Amino acid sequence: MMQASINQLQNPPADISALIRRQLIMPVKRWLLLHYYIDTSYFTRQPDRVWLEKQLLPKLRRIKQGRILMVGCAPYTCDYPKHFNKGVEIITVDIDERNDIWGADKHLTADILKIDQYLEPASCDIVLLNGVFGHGVDAKEAQEATYNVLHRIMKPDGLLLVGWNHDLIQDPTGLPTCERLYYKDSYENLPQRMTFAESTHIFDFLRARPVMTVA
Ligand SMILES: C[S@@+](CC[C@H](N)C(=O)[O-])C[C@H]1O[C@@H](n2cnc3c(N)ncnc32)[C@H](O)[C@@H]1O
Numbered sequence: 294m295m296q297a298s299i300n301q302l303q304n305p306p307a308d309i310s311a312l313i314r315r316q317l318i319m320p321v322k323r324w325l326l327l328h329y330y331i332d333t334s335y336f337t338r339q340p341d342r343v344w345l346e347k348q349l350l351p352k353l354r355r356i357k358q359g360r361i362l363m364v365g366c367a368p369y370t371c372d373y374p375k376h377f378n379k380g381v382e383i384i385t386v387d388i389d390e391r392n393d394i395w396g397a398d399k400h401l402t403a404d405i406l407k408i409d410q411y412l413e414p415a416s417c418d419i420v421l422l423n424g425v426f427g428h429g430v431d432a433k434e435a436q437e438a439t440y441n442v443l444h445r446i447m448k449p450d451g452l453l454l455v456g457w458n459h460d461l462i463q464d465p466t467g468l469p470t471c472e473r474l475y476y477k478d479s480y481e482n483l484p485q486r487m488t489f490a491e492s493t494h495i496f497d498f499l500r501a502r503p504v505m506t507v508a
Contacts, residue, residue: 423456
């Protein structure tokens, strides 16, 4: 476990320049980019994105406590960590350090395949893994390794949302490691699998099998 990184997540930045950068410079830069340079409207009007933002996020924002890990950051996701209850800790992670600016206050620049070096075992209630399989984590072996490492940091019966595109990859929920470590479930009246007529995107809700039941 990388102690420095955990401290970096749990405590505010120790030196004043890092604090100013995170709390002042980055929000201003983000605001300028979103208002004058980056047009996110193509992404935000996609049916899968509308479902994520209008159906799923409001339900997640009703949660009172716990830890949620959001994997992969983009200009159109930078508001996702906002408006959660105070008892909910949001952590974002992206392998690309340029996406630091779109992350939550608690952000990690790291490979999801190494997330267990940063977060404690069984510490996450929910993991949102949307648009990562097929957009960086492409090989089946890497996807299986991702399921393995996420299972380590997830609480028993913790929720894993996998968002993927059927024109980019084969069904990642059919992988043996997925079937061994997770079971399919619905969430808060949302279907276990959500598909869209006008999009190749698919969302699957999975839950981490408790360790005792993992063969
Ligand atoms: C298509 S975007 C998806 C962003 C966001 N999760 C969403 O809901 O749209 C894919 C993101 O995953 C990140 N990514 C790709 N491979 C990764 C890895 N191995 N570990 C962490 N992040 C990764 C990329 O840098 C990129 O920002």
